[in-house]
Amino acid sequence: MDNMVDSVKVGITGQGGFMGSHLFNFLGIKEDIARVEFKRDFFHNKEQLEEFVASCDVIVHLAAMNRHTNQDVIYNTNVELIDKLIAACYATRTTPKIIFSSSTQEDKDNLYGKSKRDGRQKLEEWAKKSGAKVTSMLIPNVFGPFGKPNYNSFIATFCHKIVNGEKPTVINDAQVNLIYINQLSERFYKEILNTNLKNINSFVVEHTCTKQVSEILGLLNNFKNQYLDNGQVPNVPLNSFELDLFNTFTSFIPKNYFPKKFTKHTDNRGAFVEIMRSDIAGQSSYSTTVPGITRGNHFHTRKVERFAVISGKASIKLRKIDEDQVFEYILEGDEPAYVDMPIWYTHNITNIGDKELITLFWINEPYNSEDADTYFVEV
Incomplete structure (x- = not known):
């Protein structure tokens, strides 16, 4: 108890x-x-x-x-x-x-x-x-999220099939x-x-x-095309059915989908990497972390969040709050990549390199201290 x-x-x-x-x-x-x-x-x-x-x-x-x-x-x-x-x-x-x-x-x-x-x-x-x-x-x-296909709802069945190429x-x-x-x-x-x-x-x-079944299927197929195939967050406004459906859809994506490497363009001037493309606004920020330090250890119930490592070496860990299994991703700035944080998964990021870690963050809603949707639990 x-x-x-x-x-x-x-x-x-x-x-x-x-x-x-x-x-x-x-x-x-x-x-x-x-x-x-x-x-x-x-x-x-x-x-x-x-x-x-x-x-x-x-x-x-x-x-x-x-x-x-x-x-x-x-x-x-x-x-x-x-x-x-x-x-x-x-x-x-x-x-x-x-x-x-x-x-x-x-x-x-x-x-x-x-x-x-x-x-x-x-x-x-x-x-x-x-x-x-x-x-x-x-x-x-x-x-x-986390519904059982062919049992809990047709939406769970649709999500499972689409994510698995059906x-x-x-x-x-x-x-x-x-x-x-x-x-x-x-x-x-x-x-x-x-x-x-x-x-x-x-x-x-x-x-x-109240939604038409075909309308829901159309939205899910769009999520696959934009997000799963191209890493772009679709139009999912705050407090909307679309956001709830999107968080449901992403819960069916296998954990080995991440980390996703960015496309890095280089020339004689240096390099260019597009970090985020989205049909909605949001809040972007960055952090620097010294070696050996961990940030995070919290979860969200509604937010869409992206961690992008652009310099240094990081370990990102996730754990569903009612389960024991921990998923770990190793990202390095030499090959910039990102991991998106699923809802109800507590997560953290640790600098495991020997130099400063630089991480960019994008989240679909600005931080509100009176409704932070942030709950602290150790990974």
Whole structure:
């Protein structure tokens, strides 16, 4: 459990899944939240599940099966998870507030939607009997970085295919209501802190945009052409669907894509290197670093950032904040190159040479001390 004083103790079933991992990381940057760790095995161990339940002020129930060749397996699995959660609450005589992730498919004729509807009713019945609070959030289509292709969303599938040289096709060019994972996490956070006196609440989470499937595919193909093939940041304005989609797209790029070498033009006068080309403005800066010194050790949740080494020798390291694997890139000014920093990856740069290191930085938004989107975590 995070060591927080006077904070709300929050556990997330399905913590390792797409929504769960994003929400867990998002809550980690909130000073009024203490996260209670959940592991998938807890649902197979009565004692561990009861200990988890008894440790929480609020439980966000996200654990669920979305896809399976047998629809009955989906239904039975999802309902069984809720039965076990309720049984653990009764066994421990605890009444944590439960926030249930339901779906706008509740009213559709499929067993996944039925499992969500029946699960919600079970939780509400438990709340009536025990005096607990249950809030059900009916969630539209969610997209964001690190999604599982062919499982979480069609956007994850499109991104995966495009990055791997495939050409996705649109089967049903429908309009889709969408919400970005960061916006959904913010909505969960507000509900965690909500002190509504009603014991039973249910509402539809409003989607933040509506897009045609073919429109999204067109944007992703443009990202490939501009960014993946030519290193140019496309037109992704601040606080836009395009920026959210771009950060989703770049999360699928394999780590061996970097470092990318610049084209260096030389003649009798010296050399010329184009560092950055973008369809949007941003902030450019540079730093000098003496040998042996490390800068950074922080991550961002929305910013697009480029490190370009033009003189000296540097080690750039990245680590996804909820994983242990560290990626390292060695860059030297004799062969100028750059590495872009993915969101939710803590990163740093160290001068590993014997002379001054000069690094140029570009970021898609000017620094704002009141909303820095910069969180310090050691790589």
